[in-house]
Amino acid sequence: MSDGSFGGFVAAAAARGELVVQPRMGIGDPAAMRAGLLAVRRAGVPAVGTLTLDSYTRVGDHAAVRAALAAGDDLNGYPIVAYPPSTTRAVLAGLHGPDFPVQVRHGSAKPQDIVVALLAAGLHATEGGPLSYCLPYSRVPVAEAVRAWAESCLLLAGLRERGGRPHLESFGGCMMGQLCPPGLLVAISVLEGLFFRQHGLGSVSLSYAQQTHPEQDAEAVHALRALAAEHLSDVDWHVVLYTYMGVFPRTRHGATALLERAAELAVRTGAARLIVKTVAEAHRIPTVDENVAALRIASRAAARAEPGGPVADTGVLAEARAIVEAVLDLSPDVGVALVRAVERGYLDVPYCLHPDNAGRTRAVVDPTGRLRWSRIGALPLAGLVETTGHADTSAAELLRSLSHVERTFDDAALDPTGIG
């Protein structure tokens, strides 16, 4: 049964055999943001709402937000810090509650002011993490992001003393959106979950973003659940799947088919929640109607899908486990372990330009459509991974790997016998 919290809502839906779906919606204007949340609530599917923040707020440039609002310029999300709490409370009034939790999604490496603002508005669920919102999206030193996220966790966890049930989701399953092999995605998600627990969170979710190959993805979500069961048995946790976060199909049929495959993957692997993408993804920020349509498509596809089914073991669990254990061995404090792991290249995200990232790993989509390491740098995967032995990736190869999913689904959409 739901206890009124974000984690409780998802657990109750899972107990009914329903997949919770969620948009990535954020609109600068409060009235339009409220209308968007209302449309999601009324979509007729098991859904949670989202306030996605604008990218000035993400980097802490609240002066730029105020200047944009004064000039009437468009923002690419909802500026929760610049608005007074009363504005956000009015956006949420009568909408946010036990039967419709709302999560704040932001992308900030130093989110303390965002956490303060969401708590002041009566919210209690957000996402990110000291690596997943630092390495791909910021120039903040990892040690500084670890401190900032420890403070943010303490702020959120403080709600528990007042009877609340805060929830924090790791974005670790989405490093760079694409071309990060599943073993590393799973490991970072688990490590951030452990970091959240160490800093007082009792309800967390671990993410995994759909990649290039359905069987490899199913194996990865099973690996994530296995490691979560081992390491997080004393907290409430669930797995959230993100619909493909890389270059998205441009055709309506291709985009829809990719979303449906994500919903099926979630049901097959026991993920409890799915972040959707829309047919507009390749072109621009989607409208509210496009988001609602995506929620319904995903929910219908989930209802048709069957749980379970065998998954071949190609070594994703062993890879993720080796990384998690090597990192945890670096310090009894998870935050210190994360900093040391990045310094030593035990955690090294392919193609990530962050100044602290070692930058010695590379990955490609192989001819069978699976994501593979082509260089492992200092990752603790010796003996577990065969690299392709290629030299540096060319621009054409990189583009081919980056557009593999887009091409597969768009080509099929244009072929009446295909998967679209």
Added chain:
Amino acid sequence: MDLAEPTSAQPGLDIVVTSLASDAHTWNLVYLQLVLEELGHRVVNLGACAPDDLIVTECARLGPDLVVVSSVNGHGFHEAKRVIARLRARPELAATPVVVGGKLGIDGPGGRRRATALTEAGFDGVFEDAAGSIAEFRSFLDRLPVGVRS
């Protein structure tokens, strides 16, 4: 892919590739770097979320032949106007070729209107996300003088 400093002894351009302060996207930067390096140019990649001050100080320090600003988060039009004013205010960067491209508004390609405003603000080229923009960008590169730095 290393971030080594450019050396201007060889032919090819010394190019700074950069995002803008609020833009966290990286693949556009990684791809541009590979394309430019394969064309024989040398690239310093400032990465995602580059603050205005960093862009200005790095460009002034490196003295590149070309600055390529790439942004896809929808704030690019406004942020690029702010940054080009800062770059052009530095005498040593007043004449440096600076171009911008990507998805510059939240409403899809902005056509001639945004391109004109950005050109008037001081950009030498505007390449909005659309079929053919990489080809246009390459032909712009072909027109730049190569290896003439002292």
